Amino acid sequence: MRLLLVEDDVMVASGIKLGLSGAGYAVDWVGSGEKALQVTQTESFDAAIIDLGLPKMDGLELTQTLRKSGLTLPILILTARDALEDRVHGLDYGADDYMVKPFELPELLARLRALLRRSQAATSSSVSFGSVTLDTAMRQAHVQTPQGMQLIDLGPREWTVLEYLMLQAPKPAAKEKILAALTGWDKEITANAVEVYISRLRGKLEPHGIALRSIRGFGYRLELAEPSS
Numbered sequence: 001m002r003l004l005l006v007e008d009d010v011m012v013a014s015g016i017k018l019g020l021s022g023a024g025y026a027v028d029w030v031g032s033g034e035k036a037l038q039v040t041q042t043e044s045f046d047a048a049i050i051d052l053g054l055p056k057m058d059g060l061e062l063t064q065t066l067r068k069s070g071l072t073l074p075i076l077i078l079t080a081r082d083a084l085e086d087r088v089h090g091l092d093y094g095a096d097d098y099m100v101k102p103f104e105l106p107e108l109l110a111r112l113r114a115l116l117r118r119s120q121a122a123t124s125s126s127v128s129f130g131s132v133t134l135d136t137a138m139r140q141a142h143v144q145t146p147q148g149m150q151l152i153d154l155g156p157r158e159w160t161v162l163e164y165l166m167l168q169a170p171k172p173a174a175k176e177k178i179l180a181a182l183t184g185w186d187k188e189i190t191a192n193a194v195e196v197y198i199s200r201l202r203g204k205l206e207p208h209g210i211a212l213r214s215i216r217g218f219g220y221r222l223e224l225a226e227p228s229s
């Protein structure tokens, strides 16, 4: 899941970005409405978090402009102004939800999950490969076993890698694309980290008959295999 964060306050933005990245989202951060309009023309995001008080073009105007341009992604507005009028306004302008600063990270994560779930409810939010099924809105993976469906315990970044591989399957996924899904525009995660997550996923999926085959010089592909133990 890739999120766009539009916030001009560097401290607030880095805090939110850190929290969201820790929860496994790829976060791209811009500091102005103008920059946000620019990036949404070339990049695609699963949701946007927009601060109301931005220099020049404010958050409401940005939201309105994004909607006019046909973007349907969920938009969560952040505001320091705890005024009912602002809330009503924002929803008129096409925002999906509001949060008043300061807020706790768990609440932001919960609201985001709810927004993403709602936006994906219309389309199918589940993806299957072999015995494994992902619920992309709930960010959960289950495996079919003789004893029934079991939850696979995945860290946030393992989840992101698996989601990317499953969305590509049966085609192979390029290693740099997996890396991009993990980091957005940041470079703090190295290509070696992808190998670490792949190796952890192998340990969790191979017992259930899913292999992660390495494609030399390219990346990885999910394949059906004999269950190992």
Ligand code: CA
Pocket (backbone or CB within 6 Å): 007, 008, 009, 051, 052, 053, 054
């Ligand atoms: Ca601000």
